[in-house]
Amino acid sequence: MSHHASQAQSAYSPLYFLASLGAGGLTVTFFMYLMFWVPHPGRPVPVFEDILAAFASGGPTMQAAIIAAWIGIAFFAALNLKSLGWNLAALARFRQTDAYKALRSSNGETTLLAAPLAMAMTVNALFIVGLVFVPGLWSIVEYLFPMALVAFVLIGVWALSLIGDFLGRVLSQGGAFDMTAHNSFAQLLPAFALSMVGVGLSAPAAMSGQTLVVGVSLVLSTFFGIAAVLYAVIAAITGIAAMLQHGTARESGPTLMIIVPLTTVLGILFLRQDHGLHTAFSVHDAPGETMIFLARLLAVQVLFLLLGATVLLRQRYFDSFVFGSERSAGSYALVCPGVALSVMLHFFINKGLVTAGVIAKFGAGYWSLTALAIAAQLLMIGLVLRLNKQHFGRPDHPGAAIPAE
Template structure:
């Protein structure tokens, strides 16, 4: 290890884009406060005017929640963008090294999909910033939707070209894919990237009042969403077979829970599509059906969380890579499942249980369940701060491990 390396992050890996992704996800998790607690009649999402009115007329708990939400959105959106810029700069330098050439000829080539994944999250985060902080944005929102579709479609082309480079190499030349190193869910990163693009493409379907815009958003988001589902199924089955034979790669253990954010992102995509079908094409879904749909997604998430935590505890991952002195850029993959669980719980509680009439909004059961979502969010904030200190703080002797 060269002495010139000052921090673990200086041994660059594209997986450091997950640091930006995690911060962006936390920004979205704070928006859930506003989404479900602030009244926004006539609009599918709260905007600056709704938030200002709720703050002016609400009681102290509402005002406190709005302050926390607004500060959280701003702080983690800033961290998201800052990390994204750093990553693109570091990736540019990394492309000139032998390490990049080696990466492009290994299983880890798919880690390059972390770049469009994080960029798509940033686009989503910027949209939330506009809703929360820009007065009058809703009056021109219809003009922004075509630009958003073009932006996400561009990200989709980028992601598919990167995936094509990888699959074109491994499927046309035998023996270049190391099956023994496929013993994790690291190869699901392309599916995660595609699903993040899909949920972005679905946003105009949920918010636009123009039938053409809604229709285009529905079709494009369906294409990318089902592409993500297909890739997830294939990659998960082959990876699980390798894990059964070779065990789970310790430094890639957190990827076992990547199913959790994929489920959340695709779940939101389907909810957005359902809203677009309802408002644009008079197709209806009952609150009870939505509740059961979200419960099914949550069930899958809990199962994979339990599996991931079981393996990570048996391997001593947290002792070594989170609380200990070892570092791996893959540790940032731990942030996504916690944030995704928090967001999914907010949707399940509010769009599922409350709208179906199972529990009362702001009742005792509501806050007991919401406390779980808030606890998951708080844990992920602590984890992000901890990982940032480990990887981007003062100089360390050990460098980050490359991801497979």
């Protein structure tokens, strides 16, 4: 990030944490190459040794895919950390301002949840970096799981305390919440943060061999997963009511598609729980059930992508905030749905269609569907680089910058 006064510095919003989140999400999209293309017998995820073995024995296509994954994971994990560090420093400065006090007494208070959301994503991204680049990590992984659970619980407590501040304020005194400014899905951000904590807490359920660790992981991830679902349902229903009345807030248009990352994250949470139930408690799911579960999630995602695209195009959002001179921190919310769709497609193709025997792995049908996941990923890489230049580069027209809501 540059040191001169960029748009992000002069009009700071906690939504800039979404820049860190997007980079973390792209780290995951590159890990999908390794997860589903590199053989990892006896382990739920590929580790350094598996990847090296596949690179040594694989053909040029496999080697190219592994090199792309290595570069992508290293680059976007570094960008994720850099952006997180920048945001934490900027947020500390922002807390001293009158703008922060105003934020704490408005609907926008929930934008503060972007911080624990990004933090939880960073822990997930660092775990991927460990798996991919650290030799021998799997031999000590059982010691890491309790530490990971503690880290995610602490982030979860941070998120819950921010939600408590907000709900305590708006539910204890009348008129504290502005329904006319609720005309978007911006209020689903707390649900997204809770789901990200939940998916982190569910990882040991899928990977640990200790029944106690799996059990604790299942119970804790269920709590945060259910909290996310309840919050999302209430915020979405009230948000739709406000949008029908007042139209969608133009700057918050991208939030219409927040349902997409929410369903991907919750989908992975439930898949990890299923795996834990299967290995530790002999609860078995048929491949066809997993396929239809993922198909239903994908259906929800496509519908909300269509809804979001319809509104954004009508409001000419891209003309102004992506390709134009106007700037809004909320435009980083566009990255999450594309990233989430890419990841969900990988899961649907591999854990759904291939496992159920609908298509053959590495066949023509497989690659034509996987091409959609890679296309979404490449589009989002382009978007992240474009937005970073726009928001963190030297401002072309200082006058054109608008403060983010």
